[in-house]
Amino acid sequence: MTPSLIAAALWAIAANLIALTPSRRGHWPAAWVLIATGIPLLGWVTWQNGPLIGFLVLAAGASVLRWPVIYLWRWLKRIARHLR
Template sequence: MTLSLVAACLWAVVASLIALGPRRFHWPAAWGLIALGVPIVGWVTWENGPVLGLIVLAGGVSVLRWPVRRLFARIGAGER
């Protein structure tokens, strides 16, 4: 297992632990997870190829589904 996949697994563990915490920390933590997750996805894609990169991206989106939903809602509201 490459170092980038280890980093992605650690990111997922940290995200799960944050989800267990108090609700008031979820949004600030989500921004931190996004800031760390984007470079990790790029690193995984660079070292392991686009298939594993897409798998890690899908895992990150499943963990951070509320920020993604709000982004799509804002994009949809801006078109009207």
């Protein structure tokens, strides 16, 4: 197992532990930290293990951070609607 995959697994464990803790602000500050650390980590995983493993790690990260992905999708749809 490469160091990047170990780091990605630790990121996933940290994300799940954060999700288990109660939060008054709805976990958004933690989500921003996870996104900021996850993007370079995804690049590292893809660089070391190839695009297929990188895509699998991307899918795992998107399943953990599903609400930011949903809001991003809604925002992109709104922009596309205004461009028509």
